[in-house]
Amino acid sequence: MIGRALGVLTTEGDSVLPRGYVANPETFDFPIITEKVEGAHMDRLWARDSSIEPALIVAAERLVKRGAVAVASDCGLFSWHQPAVAAAVDVPVILSSLLLLPLLLRQASRAAKIGLLSVSLPSPYDDAALGIENSADRSRVVFGGCEGAYEQSVKTRKPAEVTISEKMAGLEADVIAGATRLRASHPDIANILLTCTAFPCVAPALRKKIGLPVYGITDLCRLTMGALH
Template structure:
């Protein structure tokens, strides 16, 4: 039975397991991010490459990991990769706790907070894989208010595809995310809000918020909401 002392937020994690690649400050699984306990389960076979690509074979492993988290005391479940959103419906149907696997789930709510035609910048790990079906927006007018930019080809992108990724160079990551955002803002000067899809980007969210003076949301925002 889950007790108050063990009420944790469960995280579906990527390979390699955190014991192989320790989580740095700012990462989703770092304990400093939240005021409540975290537990994680690695989704067997889920690497950055095949999760971002959308490998349907991962669905059963996602469900199995989510069920293990509930057995261990998770009262809500999120993930360590925004592209796990492809398995959102299947995981939510398989467990009896709230499931929120990607910050992209916030998009419909955030759009309604802004006056039209103000736009939201979605900054993603790989814009070529952040496809229309992941946005949850069917209305073409609303879709036109979403501008997507990625950091594919960056060092962080390449490192994340390695069997054992090296420690994150936060300064380089900030430079890449900032450059992607600058390109979006040049093309869409009416951007009024920023949503970070990649679960690695909370490391640089404070710097982006400070430099742009715009609201910035990410997976940690969704985790706090879902746990609440």
């Protein structure tokens, strides 16, 4: 058992990305342990297949038994199962960066918008996933996509015949292009929330390029683990 570790639920067929990725042990200054969710293939997640929920709960329970003091995930599409997993284990559950959205809405002026950057448009997240009931708050949330080569690799999870450095260069280009388009459409954006768990790998470059605060799942993990230590 690893003491005071962050547990990370992972999808089937996942590949570990460089530092900055939630399932990479080098990303944090605390230990992580991972547990693969049986049957959690990307096509099922995009289709919001509810039948994977029992396996998700089982994997979360295993993480807690192994010493996890909080449970995160390596795919934002697990967000639809946040209530069920949170009800099943007695540790904080943070399956998606979307949990930061209420904080970001109140952090900024009511005249400002929050940009949600996803793998592609239309956004896969509905109002229930966003967790926002106030219509005024909902109107401040705008969506952007990062359509490109990385989008296809995420949706198919097929091994690409490229090096990690080449893959990250492509990811950085796609994310920066997506954020640039989003900001051009909505100049009143105050900050950007990354919904894909791979995007924090290139968050430093994105912050430098657009000059806005950028948040993602790794920030939520650090916040949660900091409160537990």
